[in-house]
Amino acid sequence: MAQDTLSRSLHDVGLAAWFGGTLANAVALNPAAAETADPESTGRVANTGWNKWTPVNAAAIGAHLAGSVGELVGNRGRLAAQQGVGTMSLAKTGLTVAALGVTGYSRLLGRKVAKDTAVPAASGTESTVDTPIEVVRAQKKLSALQWVVPALTGALIVVSAFAGEQQRPSQVKKGILSRFTR
Numbered sequence: 001m002a003q004d005t006l007s008r009s010l011h012d013v014g015l016a017a018w019f020g021g022t023l024a025n026a027v028a029l030n031p032a033a034a035e036t037a038d039p040e041s042t043g044r045v046a047n048t049g050w051n052k053w054t055p056v057n058a059a060a061i062g063a064h065l066a067g068s069v070g071e072l073v074g075n076r077g078r079l080a081a082q083q084g085v086g087t088m089s090l091a092k093t094g095l096t097v098a099a100l101g102v103t104g105y106s107r108l109l110g111r112k113v114a115k116d117t118a119v120p121a122a123s124g125t126e127s128t129v130d131t132p133i134e135v136v137r138a139q140k141k142l143s144a145l146q147w148v149v150p151a152l153t154g155a156l157i158v159v160s161a162f163a164g165e166q167q168r169p170s171q172v173k174k175g176i177l178s179r180f181t182r
Contacts, residue, residue, distance in 0.1 A: 007070025014064030015160070018099070019153035021057055025050060026146035030124025039120035039128045046124030047114035054107065061103065068096065078167070083178040085166055092159050099152035106145045112138040 033046035072079070072089065079085050113119065113135050120130040125143040127136040 004070060004074040007067045007074055009067065010063045011067025011071055011160070014060045014062070014067055015153060015156055017060035018057060018064060018103075019150055019157060021053055021060065022103075022146070022153070023150040025053060025124075026150065029053075030146065033121070034123035034126070039122065039130060040118040042123060043113075043119040043121040043131075044117050046121060047110075047117045047119070050110055050124070051114055051117075054110075057103070061100070065096075068092070075167075082166065085163075088159060088163050088166060092156060092163065095152055095156045095159060099149060099156065102145055102148050102152060106142060106149065109138040109142050109145070113142065 029049045030046055033042045033049070036042045036045055075085070079089060113121075115135075116132075119132065119135050120128045121135075121139070122128050125139050125146060127139050131139070
């Protein structure tokens, strides 16, 4: 097997940033915004933070996807020959598509929340009585979705670790032999 350090690095660093950034924003930024002096400042802080994160997150996702494609190309032989690699690849692809979908939908909701940067809010995902109703609706959905992206990308990390285990020489041999002895 050839080394493919660039693809693995893009895959792993992109995924780490996607996971870590969204988790940090859910754990720290959204609640920390509530510590401001007034509801308009709360909305401004949360919206500014998420808006600054968006281009970094897009770059991280792009790096992850580029690395994923590179890994697929680099492992196409194992994908065809080693039992279990195809199933793992399908699981990773499904999780990636789900994470992309939730991330994209969250961004659309975030745009509604951030349309007026200083929208009154209790936290990054909680409204006040003065919060416009369309923002309240978006915040309610974002309150749950802020945890879904880290859950999906965390699951991708776990499946990627499993994929790495499948590349051990003993596992490759076992998987190839299993394919032919079935």
